[in-house]
Amino acid sequence: xxxxxxxxxxxxxxxxxxxxxxxxxxxxxxxxxxxxxxxxxxxxxxxxxxxxxxxxxxxxxxxxxxxxxxxxxxxxxxxxxxxxxxxxxxxxxxxxxxxxxxxxxxxxxxxxxxxxxxxxxxxxxxxxxxxxxxxxxxxxxxxxxxxxxxxxxxxxxxxxxxxxxxxxxxxxxxxxxxxxxxxxxxxxxxxxxxxxxxxxxxxxxxxxxxxxxxxxxxxxxxxxxxxxxxxxxxxxxxxxxxxxxxxxxxxxxxxxxxxxxxxxxxxxxxxxxxxxxxxxxxxxxxxxxxxxxxxxxxxxxxxxxxxxxxxxxxxxxxxxxxxxxxxxxxxxxxxxxxxxxxxxxxxxxxxxxxxxxxxxxxxxxxxxxxxxxxxxxxxxxxxxxxxxxxxxxxxxxxxxxxxxxxxxxxxxxxxxxxxxxxxxxxxxxxxxxxxxxxxxxxxxxxxxxxxxxxxxxxxxxxxxxxxxxxxxxxxxxxxxxxxxxxxxxxxxxxxxxxxxxxxxxxxxxxxxxxxxxxxxxxxxxxxxxxxxxxxxxxxxxxxxxxxxxxxxxxxxxxxxxxxxxxxxxxxxxxxxxxxxxxxxxxxxxx
Amino acid sequence: xxxxxxxxxxxxxxxxxxxxxxxxxxxxxxxxxxxxxxxxxxxxxxxxxxxxxxxxxxxxxxxxxxxxxxxxxxxxxxxxxxxxxxxxxxxxxxxxxxxxxxxxxxxxxxxxxxxxxxxxxxxxxxxxxxxxxxxxxxxxxxxxxxxxxxxxxxxxx
Numbered sequence: 001x002x003x004x005x006x007x008x009x010x011x012x013x014x015x016x017x018x019x020x021x022x023x024x025x026x027x028x029x030x031x032x033x034x035x036x037x038x039x040x041x042x043x044x045x046x047x048x049x050x051x052x053x054x055x056x057x058x059x060x061x062x063x064x065x066x067x068x069x070x071x072x073x074x075x076x077x078x079x080x081x082x083x084x085x086x087x088x089x090x091x092x093x094x095x096x097x098x099x100x101x102x103x104x105x106x107x108x109x110x111x112x113x114x115x116x117x118x119x120x121x122x123x124x125x126x127x128x129x130x131x132x133x134x135x136x137x138x139x140x141x142x143x144x145x146x147x148x149x150x151x152x153x154x155x156x157x158x159x160x161x162x163x164x165x166x167x168x169x170x171x172x173x174x175x176x177x178x179x180x181x182x183x184x185x186x187x188x189x190x191x192x193x194x195x196x197x198x199x200x201x202x203x204x205x206x207x208x209x210x211x212x213x214x215x216x217x218x219x220x221x222x223x224x225x226x227x228x229x230x231x232x233x234x235x236x237x238x239x240x241x242x243x244x245x246x247x248x249x250x251x252x253x254x255x256x257x258x259x260x261x262x263x264x265x266x267x268x269x270x271x272x273x274x275x276x277x278x279x280x281x282x283x284x285x286x287x288x289x290x291x292x293x294x295x296x297x298x299x300x301x302x303x304x305x306x307x308x309x310x311x312x313x314x315x316x317x318x319x320x321x322x323x324x325x326x327x328x329x330x331x332x333x334x335x336x337x338x339x340x341x342x343x344x345x346x347x348x349x350x351x352x353x354x355x356x357x358x359x360x361x362x363x364x365x366x367x368x369x370x371x372x373x374x375x376x377x378x379x380x381x382x383x384x385x386x387x388x389x390x391x392x393x394x395x396x397x398x399x400x401x402x403x404x405x406x407x408x409x410x411x412x413x414x415x416x417x418x419x420x421x422x423x424x425x426x427x428x429x430x431x432x433x434x435x436x437x438x439x440x441x442x443x444x445x446x447x448x449x450x451x452x453x454x455x456x457x458x459x460x461x462x463x464x465x466x467x468x469x470x471x472x473x474x475x476x477x478x479x480x481x482x483x484x485x486x487x488x489x490x491x492x493x494x495x496x497x498x499x500x501x502x503x504x505x506x507x508x509x510x511x512x513x514x515x516x517x518x519x520x521x522x523x524x525x526x527x528x529x530x531x532x533x534x535x536x537x538x539x540x541x542x543x544x545x546x547x548x549x550x551x552x553x554x555x556x557x558x559x560x561x562x563x564x565x566x567x568x569x570x571x572x573x574x575x576x577x578x579x580x581x582x583x584x585x586x587x588x589x590x
Numbered sequence: 591x592x593x594x595x596x597x598x599x600x601x602x603x604x605x606x607x608x609x610x611x612x613x614x615x616x617x618x619x620x621x622x623x624x625x626x627x628x629x630x631x632x633x634x635x636x637x638x639x640x641x642x643x644x645x646x647x648x649x650x651x652x653x654x655x656x657x658x659x660x661x662x663x664x665x666x667x668x669x670x671x672x673x674x675x676x677x678x679x680x681x682x683x684x685x686x687x688x689x690x691x692x693x694x695x696x697x698x699x700x701x702x703x704x705x706x707x708x709x710x711x712x713x714x715x716x717x718x719x720x721x722x723x724x725x726x727x728x729x730x731x732x733x734x735x736x737x738x739x740x741x742x743x744x745x746x747x
Contacts, residue, residue, distance in 0.1 A: 134604060138611050143658040146603060163658060197600060197661045322652035325645070 011191030021150055022051035022181040025114070028157035030057045031189060034085055036076065036446055037061070038069035042089025043129060045116030047181040061446065061475050064467035066093050068439040070100025071465070073111050075403060075443025078426045079451075081235065083110040083164045084443065090116045091129030094175075095136070099433055102140040104171035106430025107256065108233060110164040113137075117177040120148065133175050142170030150183045159193050167202060168320045169233055203319060205336030210345055212332055213291065213315055214354050217247050220289035222362050224269070224312075225249040229256030229429075230294015230319065232422045236339035237261065240293070243342045246349045248356045250366055252280040254295050255429050259419040269366070273301040275411040275574050278373035278587060283366050285584035287312045294318060294338040297327035298430070299580075307583035317341045373576070373589060375415040380569065382518040383545050385409060385484045388552070388566050389416040389456060392482055395552050400452040401444055403427065405437040405461020408490035411574045413456040435464025441479040442471055452480070452556060459485040459509055459528070469535035472561040480555050481563045483528060486570040487516045494573045518543055518567050532563040539563040592621070592718075593647050594671060594743045597636040597654060598662040601627060605659045609636060612653050618642055622675070622740030633661065637742045639718075664745065671743040673717045677725070678703075682732035683710040691731060698724045709734060717741075 016027070025048060029037070036059045041049040052060045063069035066088040073086035088097050094115040104111040118127045134146040143163045145156045153176070160172040217223055225247075231240050237260045244251050244267055251261045252269040263270050272280030284290060290312040295301070302308040305328055316323070316330040317338055324333035334341060348354070377386040389412055392400070402417055404410040404427045419425045426444055428436040441455035455462075462483055472479055489507040496502055509525070510516040516524030521543065532539035538558055542551045542565070555562045577588045599605045606625060613620050621639045628634060642650070647665065654663045683691050683705075691710060695702060700714035714724050718741060725733070 135607065138604070138608055139615050144604070148603060195658060198658050320656070322649065322656055324652075326649060 013191050014189045016187045016189065018184050019187055020051065020181075021153060021176075021183045022047040023054065024153050024187045025157065025176065025181070026051040026055050026058065027187075028154045028189065029085065030055065032083070032157065032161045034058055037085045037087055038063055038072040038076075038443065039087035040066045040069055040089070040093060042093045042116065044090035044118055044178050045087060045093065046089075047178060048087060048114070048116065048176070061471065063439065064470045065465065066096035067099055067435070068465050068468040068471065070097045070111075070113065071103075071433075071436050071439035072443035072446070072468075072471075074100060074104055074109055074436075075426055075440030076447040077104075077109050077111055077443075078440070079401065079423055079444040079447040081110075081233065081423070083112055083161050085112045085114060087114040088116070089129065090118055090133070091131050093129075094133040095131060098137065098140070099431070101137055101171045101173065103428050103431040103433050103436070105140045105142070107428070108169050108229060109171065110169040111171040112160055112164055113171060113173045115173065115175050116181070117146065117175045119179045120177045121179070123177065133173065137173050140171070141173050144173035144175070146175045147177065147180050150180045150185055151188070153180060154187050154189045155193060158190060159195060162193060163195075163198065167198075202337050202340075203321075203335050204340050205317070205334045205344070207344070207348065209334045209336070210341060210348060211352075213334070213345060214348060214352065216289050216313060216315060216332070217249070217291075218354070218357055220357055222283075222287050223247075223249050223289040223291065223357070223359070224283050224287040225251045226254075226284060226290055226292045226295055227251060227257040227260050228254040228293070228295025230338045231257050231260035234294060234319070234337060234339040235422075236294070236342050237422050239339055239342035239346060241265075242346050246346060246354075246356070248359050249291070250283055250363070252276075252284055254298070254301055255414055255425070255427065257295065258414060258425040259422045262420045263418045264420060269370075271414060273298075274303070274578050274580075275415070275576065277370070277375065278576055278589065279366055279369035281576075281578065281584040281587055282369055284309055289313050289315070291315045292317065292330075293342065296323045299327070302328060303578045304581055304583045307585070377572070381545075382569050383542065383548050383566055384572055385412050385486070385568050386416050386572070387545070388482060388484060388548060388568070389413055391549050391552050392454065392456070393417045395549065395556055396452055396454070400424075400454045401426065401448060403437045403440040403444060403453070403455045405455075405457045405464075406432045406434045407458045407461060408494065408572070408574050409456055409458040409461075409484045412484075417456070434461040437461055438465050438479070438481060439468045439471075441481075442468060442475075442477050445477050445479050453478075454480045454482055456482045456484065458490060459483060459487060460489045462528075463526075466531065469532060469537050469561070469563075473536045477561070478559070479561050481561075482552070482555070483563060483565050484568050485524070485528065485565055486568050486572075487524065488570040490570060490572075491574070493570055497573065498579065516567075518569055521567070524567065528563060528565045537561050537563055539565060541565040541567065543567045591643065592639060592641055592668075594666050594668070594673060594741060595638045595640065595651065595654070596664045596666065596743060597638065597660055598628075599634050599636060600659040600661065601632055601634045602659050605634075605657075606636070608657050608659065609638075609654065612657065613638070613640065613650065616646070616650060616653070618646070618650060622738070624740040624742050626742075637740065639741050666743060666745060668717075671745055673741050673743040674715055675718065675721050675741045676713065676715050676739045677721055678737045679712045679714070679725070679728060679733055680709050680735040681712060681728050682708060682734060684708050687731055691728070694724075694727050700724065
């Protein structure tokens with residue numbers, strides 16, 4: 001007889017000794033496996049920082065701006081899939097986190113934002129550094145807490161992590177008044193939590209909903225699989241590959257889904273939408289069956305909604321039922337965790353004797369588009385943004401983890417750095433927050449110290465969180481910045497060129513009377529090399545194509561953070577482009 | 591179209607703000623809203639009537655369901671539910687008008703709950719149509735103050 005325990009003991013709540021509230025919080029975070037917190041102290045949160053100094057498990061990283069800390073947490077969560085933690089004090093510290101919370105909400109990122117709050121006796125009295133942070137963040141959180149009873153704190157932390165990471169992930173706010181942080185009591189760490197309104201956190205489709213998907217594929221002549229960020233957050237990329245190969249379907253991704261399907265796979269249409277591939281956009285538009293898995297029919301994907309895949313039967317697999325029929329009417333909605341749906345579909349393919357449809361004719365059209373309209377650019381005497389990214393791709397052997405700011409460089413990064421694995425393109429996609437790139441790179445590097453992490457940034461975006469160079473230096477976090485410096489807000493300039501007769505409405509970043517650029521080095525402003533030097537970060541500026549490869553090599557090989565200031569013209573447009581409100585057929589190629 | 595939504599929620603801090611914000615953030619106007627605790631004190635039922643097309647309503651219900659503190663959302667059409675609202679009216683009632691007002695109250699099974707020198711407080715319960723009809727008849731006498739609970743509803747059967 002084996003002597004294994006036959007009786008299963010139910011999990012027991014644990015009661016600790018007399019503990020200060022701030023330490024209760026830190027212990028609760030440790031119990032959730034938190035190993036790093038991005039936190040900026042202040043009057044209403046310094047008690048928490050004091051407790052963090054006593055933790056042996058948690059590394060506390062000081063950003064130089066609360067928003068920087070929020071985006072570091074964002075980068076950490078997206079690089080790992082685990083919930084990350086940022087922290088700020090009450091009032092302005094908390095309001096500086098609002099953009100980060102909105103960003104995490106739009107891109108479904110598991111992030112816990114902890115804020116200090118004034119003593120409960122001062123709440124509602126317009127006390128120094130008081131804001132109603134719970135009220136302010138209501139529309140941009142998955143859930144939120146204001147801790148009014150100290151005894152609730154351990155349970156709230158446990159619930160917050162469960163809510164942030166399960167189902168469709170998202171941000172959770174915990175606002176902790178200072179009296180709770182300072183109170184001393186015997187905390188009870190609950191073994192289980194009970195959320196009566198949140199039972200179906202992982203919906204599972206039954207076979208009745210899934211079998212019609214296979215039937216539809218059998219009947220299709222021009223099917224396309226449209227994938228999004230859900231593939232990444234559900235860790236379903238391997239199930240997706242098996243499903244795509246078993247059915248033969250071509251796969252077009254959103255930017256959120258980038259890396260969810262190998263871009264070099266023969267069935268890949270890479271990514272589609274406003275600046276995506278011609279083949280991806282046209283294939284979706286001409287499809288007779290569109291299977292959407294873990295994406296949400298965003299306006300940058302659909303363009304004009306009624307001209308989006310107008311002849312297709314549309315199947316939508318999503319964990320969030322509120323996405324079904326929200327932006328586009330679908331024919332068959334499957335409410336399911338996408339990993340379950342795909343793995344079960346793969347099993348059904350084997351069980352039911354499914355035969356792959358003959359898609360040779362469809363692929364001959366698609367492959368023609370791919371061949372005729374790859375992402376491309378015309379070489380110039382100057383370094384172009386696209387060329388710089390291409391060289392980075394070659395020199396890093398496609399192995400880097402890339403973060404970006406927002407604008408033209410963000411699109412070119414997705415076009416010319418080819419993403420083959422999940423969690424390698426980290427970008428603010430739903431909210432589109434400039435200044436995201438550098439702090440997100442720092443967070444990603446903390447999470448993945450083994451990876452080369454490069455922030456591909458623009459001069460406008462980079463300046464918005466440039467102070468985080470100090471965090472890179474002092475915390476010894478080794479990130480590279482490939483700064484594509486065109487002295488303009490390039491994407492807005494592009495729209496001005498296309499729609500406003502090139503009238504510049506505050507889109508020039510250097511002196512408008514002496515605009516810097518490859519042909520006018522003396523006008524370049526600001527001097528990013530000197531800025532980096534001031535922060536103690538190694539830096540170099542390049543103008544010449546002949547220097548580019550060697551400079552990128554130097555950046556990669558440098559032991560420590562490095563800023564490579566690449567001077568590029570502002571006249572390049574991101575192509576292809578589907579203008580806002582138009583459809584895939586109106587795509588601008590030249 | 592007018593819809594009645596019944597929402598069973600955890601009786602927690604901020605839950606009403608979340609629900610009101612969900613509606614306002616999507617451009618819904620809440621016509622009536624009523625909140626009351628359940629017997630256990632841990633849950634409350636919120637009844638809201640809103641005007642909107644069915645696509646927008648479907649979206650609102652799904653978004654409500656996503657709120658962590660919302661346990662159950664039910665939508666009824668008027669035919670499927672028994673619906674009631676309580677109104678209290680302070681109506682001008684000088685001595686010579688009182689008997690007319692009392693007659694109207696009798697027809698609508700309204701109750702006089704207070705009488706002053708020149709006004710009466712009247713309480714009346716009914717569905718939305720009955721409330722409207724009653725108020726239309728009372729209005730000419732001069733309504734000084736009006737308080738309504740908003741609809742509450744339960745499914746039939």
